[in-house]
Amino acid sequence: MTSTNKESNGSPSPSDSSKGLWRNLQFARMFIAYALATFGDWFDALAIQVMVAYRWGADPLIIALIPVCMAVPGILLGSVAGTLADRFHKVRIMLLCDVITVVLTIAILFAPNAIWLLPLLTLRAMMGVFHIPAQQALTRQVVSEEHLFQASSLNGFVAQCSKVAGPLLGAVILAVFSPQFCIVINACTRLISGLVLWPLRKLVQPKQWEGKGLTGQTRTETESVLTQWVRGWSFIRSRRIILTTMLFGCFGLLAILMIDYQFTTLFRAIKPGNESLLGWLASSVGAGAVVVILLLNRLPQIGYGWGLGGGFSFIGIGIAALGWVTPLTPEIWVIVWGLCIGIGNGLSMVTMNYLLQKETPPAFVGRVFGIQNSLSSIVLVVAPLVGGILIRSAGPSPAFQYIGMATFMIGIVGIVLQRVLWAEKKSPVAALQE
Template sequence: MTETVWRNKPYGLMIASQTFSSFADWMFLLSALTIAGVHLNASSIEMSLLMLAFILPQLLISPIAGSLSDRFDRKRVIILSNIGRSVVVLCVPFAVFSMWQLMIIMGLLSTFSSLFIPAKNGKLKEILSDDQLQQGVAISGMIDNASKVLGPSLSGFLLVLFSTQSLFLFISGSYVLSVLTLLFLNKSVPIEQTEEKPAVSFSQGFREIRAHTSIYTGLMVLATCMFFLQLVDSQLVIFLTQTMHSAEQTLGMAIAASGFGTLIAAFYLSKKPLVHFEKYQRVATGVLGCSFLFILVVSVLPEELMMVLIPICFLFGGGAFGCVLVSFQIYVQKTIPVKSTGRIFGAISSVTSGASIFGLLLGGVKAELFGVQFVYFVVGTALVLLSLDLFIKQRAVARRNRQNQTM
């Protein structure tokens, strides 16, 4: 199965292009945060607004970007996205002297990234056969998660060796390499053109998701997990600072362990046939909730044990979230027609971005009112209860289906 996927030349080109752009995205994010914190002396509120400027365009633009990728050649949409990001990054050393300018840059980069996501997913659907689809999507997820873990590390390493301006030139060049790789990719298959009004086209992805019960339920589970994760992640530094002295070291290990866990989950799903993605979501949601509850238990232990056990909790939590995310992506790719991939994945990106924004905004408020430990307890308990609710409902559906078959 692996040989078949890697013998697919268009897929190899697409993955190479995705690797360049994904690493560039995460390298830029760390570099931008470094500029904000070190060179511009940003406050906590300004840092939050900076992240909001990065996420908000994905909420608003993703459905439109998805519709565009279904109407036009997806290869050209991806190339436009990479060229746009390359130019935006190239402007940073010469045009950013204040926080509001950096926020505009982050918003522009996020806008072009919103074009890339649905077009990339649609292109994968085009170039992969049905028996290659699961492994191909899982490997694509592995690239995304590897870039989240290794991209910031590579950026930090290059910052030590070179100047900040040189780093942005390197990142811009990575987007250019992504474009050059795509030049060898075939054009997209002809896409059926419709005369839909813009408002109808904008909402089409949401309506198609709502009409498919399994995709709709899976998206709600994914969005709920994203919301709770942002509630917790936004307060992770404060939680570690309040509970231990070696907060910085533990923070780095926890983030790395979380990304590594997600990477393991994507690799596992690339090898094992996905039969019932609902089971993965149900079990993984419960494991994710338990990981946060165990973090609370671990926080009362001696600090030496905490430094070991907290990253382990994040390893399991990252793996659980990876199962929720990647299994859902695989199921959607297998279920929807190629002509709808752009608008459906655009709608999915919009919903998950909205969940992330609300989580970021509410995380600080809840922690300020009730305490960080209480937030972790609520998140862990809510996810475990969600897992139990999914188990009960899925058993009821299975029982009803068996009764219908016997009638």
């Protein structure tokens, strides 16, 4: 009887909160579903690259279009997806996205060439654009505020583990079977994710959260999607702490993504005889992120300036240090600097998600994360191009040094000016309830 009541109403009771996050059956289901979906997304990423590059022998331009096609839906539809997540039933949006993702993933199996594959990947990425803000908004709905930081760190832990374990296991399966088999596994994980979420389809949003706007006015039922979309942007402009975080995050992300696709260029220049070095770097980055997220999960919260500023500082140190690596530098230092980048990545990612969750009223969480997704997608397209131009003009090592030092300075600004950028104010949820 108790578990039934938990899954039929919208918010955890105080008694549920005192029992700990894992006693929250709604979050437990969400966490398992999210883990399966995230793992599946990374599992077939390597398989698709192998299928396009080796089995089809596609042109390099076609291969370069794959990340672009996957970023475009976020640019065009991110803020709209967030608005729909706030307006409609969040679990049903996630279930619909899971079903369509399964269908599109199976369709990828029958794609005869890259011309058919690119639209399918774009549509599948579009489902992720709608799924993410719904998942974030649902987290805000079912998790009490005292457990938000722990929930954010657990989700970050899954994301980082999937980035490491997904491609690694995918490579093992790929060596034994085929790219198509990896794609089938992804479809299965997404299907199971939907089945785990299915019992939450009747979850009811708490009445006290419905329709609260910028000043607490009740939203009318006739309010259009366009009006709610505009109000989402207005909310971000009116909440300086949210706006500052998004702009700060975009600057840091721009610096990071400028070199994210250029590690091979750097290692080709300084360590041309060691093709496995990129794999060691990727593993160390993932390990650093996992370790710091596990440590953060033991804390009740973290200061915004220390989390975001400190995270970007660690990332900047690691990137700049890689720029000073020479052919004579012991390879262990590449792993050390990879751990440094991973620590900064985990620290900044968890803090960003926690801040946006905590400082946003529940009625606006979907729109805030949708808009953040749009801005991040724009950076995802622009940054690699800018980084490629800089590396071509300055050379790999100097470019890494410049970008690393710029990222480090962004982090230091965040730490030094944290009382100005992230002034602690009353929670907007509490303010709206007064």
